[in-house]
Amino acid sequence: MxxxxxxxxxxxxxxxxxxxxxxxxxxxxxxxxxxxxxxxxxxxxxxxxxxxxxxxxxxxxxxxxxxxxxxxxxxxxxxxxxxxxxxxxxxxxSPAPQSAARARRLRTEADKLEAFCVVVRAASAAADHDAFAEVSRAASKALRAKFGGGSITSAFAWLAGRTGQEALQSVLAGDVELAGSLSIQQVVEAADMAQNAEQLRTAG
Structure with a gap:
């Protein structure tokens, strides 16, 4: 039934x-x-x-x-x-209040989640080596400006790791909302791509 x-x-x-x-x-x-x-x-x-x-x-x-x-x-x-x-x-x-420290941490992690998903989506869509290199340069510049550093490799690893998965679960559980242009579906798909890529990398 x-x-x-x-x-x-x-x-x-x-x-x-x-x-x-x-x-x-x-x-x-x-x-x-x-x-x-x-x-x-x-x-x-x-x-x-x-x-x-x-x-x-x-x-x-x-x-x-x-x-x-x-x-x-x-x-x-x-x-x-x-x-x-x-x-x-x-x-x-209204939502139940969160402590200022928790709200800041959740906001920071959600912003990282979305920024790294943008990088993963762009890298995965690169048609050839030249396009990938251009994505890599743009990602490094953007992540350095926003978070003090980062790369395509670190974005994939972060999303596939424990911190990235916890950040994703915080969004799905409603603890924090996405603030950028990606939908929840796009973020979930990018996180899945990162996990699959990291599994292939470590298996190889």
Missing amino acids: APQPSLFLSLPEGAPDRYVRCLNAGGRWAVHGSPSSPLLAWAPAEADAAQAAAGRASGSRGRAVVVVSRSHVEETEGRDFQFFTEALEAALV
């Missing part, structure tokens, strides 16, 4: 289904829930309540909030999602 779908609050971003961000119990927009911040859900029979909650969230946040339906494939109630109660009303209004 197919999993019973539930209703969630989301942003009208037009993202593919697997990367749709929904509101979690921490008041943030996340691709998936976690035990500490499960996604807020409503049963199909509570469609009116979900729409009303979307209206309250939209009014408080000053941005459009919509109701979406999705199935609980490999998701567990209480861990990945939680049915909405009045005790969770604050999540509709």
Whole structure:
């Protein structure tokens, strides 16, 4: 039997289904829930309540909030999602505060994540050696200006490593939002490319 779908609050971003961000119990927009911040859900029979909650969230946040339906494939109630109660009303209004130090760290790591994904995408799209060399020069210049140094090689290694994967999970969990031009799907795809390339490099 197919999993019973539930209703969630989301942003009208037009993202593919697997990367749709929904509101979690921490008041943030996340691709998936976690035990500490499960996604807020409503049963199909509570469609009116979900729409009303979307209206309250939209009014408080000053941005459009919509109701979406999705199935609980490999998701567990209480861990990945939680049915909405009045005790969770604050999540509709605004995100739970983070310490200044945590917010700075998450912002720095998310900016690195996106910058390195831009490099990986450009390097992977290079048609020949000359194009790759040009990407390498541009990447080194951009990464030096923004982070004090870096290269195509270090970008691939960082994304494939523990720090890069943790930064990606922070974005997917809604702890921090991307600030650049890449979509979550593009970032995930670039991180996957980096992991595959590093596996081939180490295997060789």
